[in-house]
Amino acid sequence: MKVLVTVKRVIDYNVKVRVKSDNSDVDLNNVKMAMNPFCEIAVEEAVRLKEAGIATEVVAVSLGSKVCQEQLRTALALGADRAILVESDEILESLTVAKLLQKVVDDEKPGLVIMGKQAIDTDNNQTGQMLGALTGFPQGAFASDVKVDGDKVQVIREVDGGLQTVSLTLPAIVTSDLRLNEPRYASLPNIMKAKKKPLDIKTPADLGVEVKSHTRLVKVSPPAERKAGIKVASVEALVDKLKNEAKVI
Amino acid sequence: MAILVIAEHDNSELKPATLNTVAAAAQMGGDLHVLVAGAGCQSVADAAAKIQGVSQVLLAEDACYEHQLAENISLLINELGKDYTHIVAAATTSAKNFMPRVAALLDVAQISEIIRVESADTFDRPIYAGNAIATVQSLDSIKVITVRTTGFDAAAAEGGSATVRAVSMLHNAATSAFVGAEIAKSDRPELTSAQVIISGGRGMGNGENFALIEKVADKLGAAVGASRAAVDAGFVPNDMQVGQTGKIVAPDLYIAVGISGAIQHLAGMKDSKVIVAINKDEEAPIFQVADYGLVADLFEAVPQLEQQL
Ligand SMILES: Cc1cc2nc3c(=O)[nH]c(=O)nc-3n(C[C@H](O)[C@H](O)[C@H](O)COP(=O)(O)OP(=O)(O)OC[C@H]3O[C@@H](n4cnc5c(N)ncnc54)[C@H](O)[C@@H]3O)c2cc1C
Numbered sequence: 001m002k003v004l005v006t007v008k009r010v011i012d013y014n015v016k017v018r019v020k021s022d023n024s025d026v027d028l029n030n031v032k033m034a035m036n037p038f039c040e041i042a043v044e045e046a047v048r049l050k051e052a053g054i055a056t057e058v059v060a061v062s063l064g065s066k067v068c069q070e071q072l073r074t075a076l077a078l079g080a081d082r083a084i085l086v087e088s089d090e091i092l093e094s095l096t097v098a099k100l101l102q103k104v105v106d107d108e109k110p111g112l113v114i115m116g117k118q119a120i121d122t123d124n125n126q127t128g129q130m131l132g133a134l135t136g137f138p139q140g141a142f143a144s145d146v147k148v149d150g151d152k153v154q155v156i157r158e159v160d161g162g163l164q165t166v167s168l169t170l171p172a173i174v175t176s177d178l179r180l181n182e183p184r185y186a187s188l189p190n191i192m193k194a195k196k197k198p199l200d201i202k203t204p205a206d207l208g209v210e211v212k213s214h215t216r217l218v219k220v221s222p223p224a225e226r227k228a229g230i231k232v233a234s235v236e237a238l239v240d241k242l243k244n245e246a247k248v249i
Numbered sequence: 250m251a252i253l254v255i256a257e258h259d260n261s262e263l264k265p266a267t268l269n270t271v272a273a274a275a276q277m278g279g280d281l282h283v284l285v286a287g288a289g290c291q292s293v294a295d296a297a298a299k300i301q302g303v304s305q306v307l308l309a310e311d312a313c314y315e316h317q318l319a320e321n322i323s324l325l326i327n328e329l330g331k332d333y334t335h336i337v338a339a340a341t342t343s344a345k346n347f348m349p350r351v352a353a354l355l356d357v358a359q360i361s362e363i364i365r366v367e368s369a370d371t372f373d374r375p376i377y378a379g380n381a382i383a384t385v386q387s388l389d390s391i392k393v394i395t396v397r398t399t400g401f402d403a404a405a406a407e408g409g410s411a412t413v414r415a416v417s418m419l420h421n422a423a424t425s426a427f428v429g430a431e432i433a434k435s436d437r438p439e440l441t442s443a444q445v446i447i448s449g450g451r452g453m454g455n456g457e458n459f460a461l462i463e464k465v466a467d468k469l470g471a472a473v474g475a476s477r478a479a480v481d482a483g484f485v486p487n488d489m490q491v492g493q494t495g496k497i498v499a500p501d502l503y504i505a506v507g508i509s510g511a512i513q514h515l516a517g518m519k520d521s522k523v524i525v526a527i528n529k530d531e532e533a534p535i536f537q538v539a540d541y542g543l544v545a546d547l548f549e550a551v552p553q554l555e556q557q558l
Contacts (some may be wrong), residue, residue, distance in 0.1 A: 017377040023532065026381050038494075046253060050439070094349070095358055118494060122376055126349035133353035138320050138424035141346050144487065154428065158487045159342040160441070160496070164514040165428040172424075178494060181434060197413055204477045214358035218371060218384040226519060227542035231531075235553040238525065238543050246523045246540065247446070249469060249558070 001111035001148070001170070003055040005046040005080065006101065007062045008036040010072045010121040016167070023219045035071045036115025040078075041176040045146060046114050047079035054148050057081050061104055063097050065089050069199060076194035077186035083199040090211045094122075094202075098130035103207035105135055110171060112153065117142050117175040129176035138168040138184040144179040250279035253307075255348075260287045260315065265442045266339035268403035273396040274337045275302050276366035277402065279536055282307060283411070284329065288315035294413045301405035310487050313419070314345035316427035323350035324420035330355060330391060334369070335354045340395040340497075341441075344519035348395055354395035357389035359463040361486045362497075364400030378493040398441060399520055412514045433488055445502045448491055448518075451478035452507020452528065452547055456483040459485055461551045462506055468558040474498065476520075492517035506556070507547045508540060510535025527551065 011017055012032040020027045049055035060075035063086040072083040087101050105113065106181075118125040132139040140155025141147065147154045148170070157164045158177045174235065184193070204211050206238040232238045242249045252274045257264040260426055267283070277546050283297040286309040294308040313321045325345070329552035338344035340362045352359035353501060364382070365373035371386045391534065427462045441445060447469070448463045451555060459473070466473050472513065474496070475489040489496055493516035508525070510533055518524070526539035529546050536542040543550055 002304070002514075011377065012515070017380050019381050026377060030297065042394035087446075093358060095356070096354060098353055120378065121491070123378070123493065124359070126352070126359050126361060128350035129361075130353035131345065132319070133323060136422075136424070137266055138422070139346075139350075141319070142342060156343075159430075160488060161430070161432040162486060162488045163431045167426045167428050169424045177487075177492075178481065214387070214389050215360065216386040216388060218386050220376075221382045221384070223375065223382055225381055226524075226538050228537070229524070229542060231542045231544060235543065235545075235557060236552055239554070239557045241541050242380050242502070242525070244522070246502070248523050 001047055002057045002059065002108060002111045003046045003056055004059050004061060004105065004108055004110035004195045005058050005075065006115045007039045007071050007075050008116065009033055009062065009064055009068045012034045013037055013120055019220050019222045023221055025217065025220050029110045034054065035074050036116050038118055038176050040183040041178070042116050042182050043075050043078050043080060044112040045176060048181065050079065050146065053125065059084065059108060059110070061086070061101065063088065063092055063100055072199055073194050074186060075196040076243045077191040078184065082197055086199050086204065086207065086210060087201050088204050091142045091213070092211065093214055094124050095130055095214060096209065097127050098134055098209055099209045100204060100207055101131050102134040103209060106173055107133050112148070112170065113137070113173045115173065115175050117177055128173050132173045137171050137173050139173040139175070140166055140168055141192040143174045144177050146174055146180070159240045250334050251332070251335060252277055252279045252281050252335040253333040254281060254283045255336070255344060256283050256285045257341050257343060258285065258287060258290060258293040259340050260290045260515040261292055262290055263293045265403060266341055266398045267297070268300060269401045270337055270339045270396045271300050271302060271364060271404040273363065273401045274335065277335050277369050277507065279334055280304050283400050284309065284313045284326065285411045286325055288312050297412050298411040299407050299409050302413040303354055303409050307416050308380035308413055309416045309418060311419055313421040315374055317347065318427065319350050320421050320422035320425045322347045323354060324422060325418055326351045327354040328418055328420070329416065329479055333391065333396060335392045335397060337394045339398050344395055344492050344541035348393060352393040355391050355393065357391050358387060358488050359393045359395065360387060361395050362384055362397040367422060373379055378512050379519065380512065397495055411455055429530050433486055437466060438470065438472045440491070445469045445471035446474050446498055446500045447471050447504040447506065448474035448476065448508060449479055449506050449558060450476035450508030451482065453479060453484055456484040464555045465551060465558065476514050505535050505553060508535055509533045510538065521543050
């Protein structure tokens with residue numbers, strides 16, 4: 001079974017983003033970029049499926065500008081066999097990304113598509129589910145455990161009340177949650193080897209998908225700042241403040 | 250012009266998140282309908298009919314909707330949704346699962362986790378772990394929206410008298426099946442609707458030590474939350490995680506114990522009215538958002554707190 005895994009280039013999770021002074025967007029100039037943490041988890045899961053002899057090939061896909069090749073090379077260093085970049089300098093909304101991925105799925109015919117549940121830039125949490133609708137594949141979103149068994153995959157999902165287990169008929173889509181696994185680091189020899197692995201480049205036009213905007217970004221503003229608080233010297237002082245000043249207990 | 254709100258429920262009870270969602274939908278302007286999809290959920294439909302401002306409740310009952318499987322529910326909402334200007338649901342794990350499928354089936358965008366309604370087509374939503382707020386205008390004729398419930402006061406649960414209409418649309422994709430669930434049972438309030446929350450982080454050291462904050466929670470009628478580090482370490486289950494990628498909360502009082510205050514954690518709780526931090530490291534970033542900070546060893550401070558309440 002072939003496994004397709006998606007990779008998004010985003011701001012490094014340690015960086016606190018700033019809003020541009022003209023409120024047009026956030027400022028990503030000279031900001032450290034990295035693979036979205038949930039995509040790292042997705043890649044790890046795909047590679048583990050290969051190591052377990054369940055996946056025969058792991059194909060990593062990214063969508064965006066040329067620089068996304070960096071994150072694809074990382075995926076290759078982590079164990080993906082080959083990579084595909086759908087290259088575009090335009091803003092790709094989730095629905096467009098899902099449509100492009102649908103075409104890649106049509107070409108590649110994977111048994112399983114593993115994606116991150118959410119990208120930490122837009123915080124949308126939607127592309128995997130959208131791909132599910134477009135392909136008609138069932139989905140195990142927010143997965144903390146994935147077990148392939150014949151023509152089915154059993155997924156444990158992190159839900160508000162606890163955990164839910166579903167059984168999906170393959171081909172299916174899984175989106176990773178934080179507890180799915182702990183991603184490895186790429187070793188230096190593997191980083192070197194990754195440079196020689198195949199990386200194909202396609203455009204939205206090659207795939208026959210029109211890049212369309214369904215939304216308009218009107219402005220981006222900084223969030224309301226909290227007023228600086230005070231330090232209290234003791235538990236007594238804390239309880240007193242909560243009772244008599246904040247009046248919350 | 251009518252708006253379809255998707256009810257959040259467990260087949261017996263309507264969840265409070267629905268009330269905040271109705272309040273958000275009311276600001277978009279239009280007749281408000283609520284869809285209750287499930288199995289054996291007449292009582293939920295009856296409760297939804299009483300929500301102030303709702304004019305019609307659609308009740309879709311079938312075994313294939315019982316567990317809110319995204320594959321089936323999305324097909325149902327896709328069919329019903331074509332008659333509406335907005336399809337709105339609370340940003341719970343259930344709706345986050347099926348709503349993007351609905352959007353893709355309708356060939357429209359989903360606007361995720363709105364915190365404000367600027368107009369019928371323009372909404373504010375946090376991005377980058379809440380470090381920026383995007384104002385987004387939808388260019389679609391049908392707007393698919395999830396609502397961050399902490400951004401909206403609840404609509405009144407009583408006072409309405411909507412009609413309940415059964416819809417007999419059957420959509421069983423038959424590609425997924427519910428196997429089981431491990432749902433945490435607790436007498437404490439739910440995290441997302443609690444007035445007071447006390448959360449523990451890696452500083453708690455282990456799961457047993459959470460008993461210290463549970464005792465405080467019992468005195469305050471509080472819910473208990475956790476940081477990702479505490480969940481990853483196996484101290485407590487995943488449903489207790491507060492943050493960018495866990496639950497978003499905004500109680501009157503949030504007490505963070507042994508939590509450093511990473512941006513991903515702050516993203517889930519910084520809209521709380523009053524924040525208290527107990528941490529032995531006076532440099533911990535949590536103190537930058539805390540109204541009251543206590544620099545102390547939690548193993549001394551938390552038992553003292555319990556005694557003094
Ligand atoms: C993609 C992604 C998503 C994430 N999502 C979330 C999320 O949703 N929610 C979340 O919380 N995190 C999330 N994180 C993780 C986040 O970055 C931090 O790693 C995490 O919040 C740290 O948890 P912590 O504060 O408990 O642990 P630490 O950062 O280790 O802090 C422990 C604190 O406890 C204090 N302490 C230790 N012992 C004591 C004592 N005896 N008395 C008093 N204080 C003590 C220490 O001084 C320290 O400040 C995410 C990270 C990533 C990459």
